[in-house]
Amino acid sequence: MNTTPFQALACPLDGDVLHRSGNSWRCGVGHSFDIAKQGYVNLLPVQNKRSQDPGDSKEMVAARQRFLNAGHYQPIADAVSQAALTQVPGEAPAESPLSVLDAGCGEGYYLRELARAWGETAQEAQALSLLGVDISKWAVLAAARQGKQAGVEASWVVGSNANLPMQPGTLDRVLCMFGFPVYPEFARVLKPGGVLIMVEAGPDHLRELREVIYPSLKPPREDEAAVPEGFTRRPGETLRYTIALEGAEPIADLLAMTPHLYRASAEGREKAAALASLTMTVDVRVTRWVRENGD
Numbered sequence: 486m487n488t489t490p491f492q493a494l495a496c497p498l499d500g501d502v503l504h505r506s507g508n509s510w511r512c513g514v515g516h517s518f519d520i521a522k523q524g525y526v527n528l529l530p531v532q533n534k535r536s537q538d539p540g541d542s543k544e545m546v547a548a549r550q551r552f553l554n555a556g557h558y559q560p561i562a563d564a565v566s567q568a569a570l571t572q573v574p575g576e577a578p579a580e581s582p583l584s585v586l587d588a589g590c591g592e593g594y595y596l597r598e599l600a601r602a603w604g605e606t607a608q609e610a611q612a613l614s615l616l617g618v619d620i621s622k623w624a625v626l627a628a629a630r631q632g633k634q635a636g637v638e639a640s641w642v643v644g645s646n647a648n649l650p651m652q653p654g655t656l657d658r659v660l661c662m663f664g665f666p667v668y669p670e671f672a673r674v675l676k677p678g679g680v681l682i683m684v685e686a687g688p689d690h691l692r693e694l695r696e697v698i699y700p701s702l703k704p705p706r707e708d709e710a711a712v713p714e715g716f717t718r719r720p721g722e723t724l725r726y727t728i729a730l731e732g733a734e735p736i737a738d739l740l741a742m743t744p745h746l747y748r749a750s751a752e753g754r755e756k757a758a759a760l761a762s763l764t765m766t767v768d769v770r771v772t773r774w775v776r777e778n779g780d
Contacts, residue, residue, distance in 0.1 A: 488600050490640040491584055491616035493655040497528045497644065502652060525629040525641035528650040529620065540621025541742075546592050548741035550627055553594040555735065557728045557767075561662075561684060562595055564724055564771050566602035568682050569658045582612035584656045586674070588646050589664035590617030593628030593639070596660075600637045615639035616656075618649065649674050658682060668713035675776040681716065687723060687768035691743070694736075694765055698745060698753030716774040724771065729764045736760050 494503040496512035503510040503518070510518045510526055520526050529539075541549070552558075569585060587596050596615050603613045615637065619625050622643050629641040644650045646667045656674050661683045671681050688705030695702055712718055730736050740746050740757050749757070 487604070487611070488613045488615055488638045489582055490638050491586070491614045491651070491656075492640070493584075493652040494526075494528070494640070494642070495650050495652045497530050497648060497650040503650075521626075521629075523626055523629045524633060525625045525643065527622065527643040529643045529645055538622070540619060541591070541624050542621075543623040545741055545746075546621065546623045546627050548738040550592045550594075550631070552735065552738040552742055553592070557730075557735075557739075558594075559598075560724055560726060561767070561769060561771075562598035563602070564722065565595055565660060565662070565682055565684060566599045568771060568773055569599055569660065569680070570602065570606065582614035583658070584614040584616070585658040585660065586616045586618060586649075586651070586656050587660045587662065588618055588649070588667075588671070589661060590619045590628055590641075591621075591624045591662075593617050593632050593637075593641070595662055596628075596639060597632060597635050597637050599660075600635070600639075616642065616651070618642045618644045618646070620645050646670060660684075666713075668716070672713070672715040672776055677776055677778040679776045680719075681774040681776070683770075683772045683774070685770050685772070687725070687770055689725070689766045689768040691739070691745075692766050692768075693763060694739065694757065695745065697756050697760065697763075698740070698749040700753075713774060715777055717777055719773040719775055721770060721772040723769070725766065725768050727764055727766055729762070731762050733758065733761065736763050739765075 494510060496503055496516050498516050499514055501512035501514055503512050508520045518526050518528055590596060596617050617628050617639055625641050625643045632639050646665055649670050651674050653673050654676050657676060657679050659671050659675055659681045663684055
């Protein structure tokens with residue numbers, strides 16, 4: 486599995502290039518950021534935190550880890566890996582490692598699956614340079630631990646999509662999985678011709694669970710027609726399949742890893758907790774946006 490940590494990091498305080506020095510990253514001005522023993526670095530300045538412990542909690546991360554490792558979203562991971570490893574028309578063959586960021590990486594599932602898919606292709610002679618960024622320290626900690634167990638070399642960073650701590654124009658791919666896209670930042674860090682791959686929930690995604698926890702469902706949003714500045718849309722795909730969850734624990738894990746846990750009323754959560762099984766629709770859109778040349 487030919488993977489390597491992404492190295493083109495930038496100081497979150499002044500944007501200067503970070504250089505690895507022993508067990509820390511340092512910029513030319515002298516700002517220093519220690520690498521934790523688990524292998525990740527915190528590049529989220531205190532002044533950029535909206536709370537003392539932002540992002541997913543330790544419990545939410547554990548629930549997502551159990552759910553994803555059970556394989557329920559394997560078709561999504563496969564589709565994303567294929568999109569990331571497929572060259573877009575006009576893209577020159579890479580001579581350097583293919584650099585990939587998962588912006589909002591959670592516990593690192595999709596990067597680990599990308600590394601697995603990479604190792605199964607003839608492209609393994611080329612290195613895959615991986616970077617996972619998440620605002621939750623618990624998510625990044627879990628990603629670093631599982632990545633090490635799986636033999637996946639990557640850089641794991643606590644940081645924010647609103648101010649990505651990396652140098653401009655250094656990434657070939659950016660993944661945004663059910664996350665919060667910040668298009669200007671994605672455009673800044675992608676190379677010209679680089680690809681942003683987004684996974685978003687479709688109108689029927691987890692409909693059966695939502696019908697249990699909400700009194701009524703909101704009408705689906707209309708598709709966003711606007712093209713993000715600096716990007717060109719490429720053909721995407723829709724994935725639609727069903728999953729069957731047996732037992733209260735996997736249903737609770739699914740609810741805990743989604744925003745529905747906080748949006749549902751106490752009554753709705755109680756109804757979900759009473760379920761012994763649930764068959765649900767997975768409905769997601771995989772969209773590709775290519776970074777245009779120029780500024």
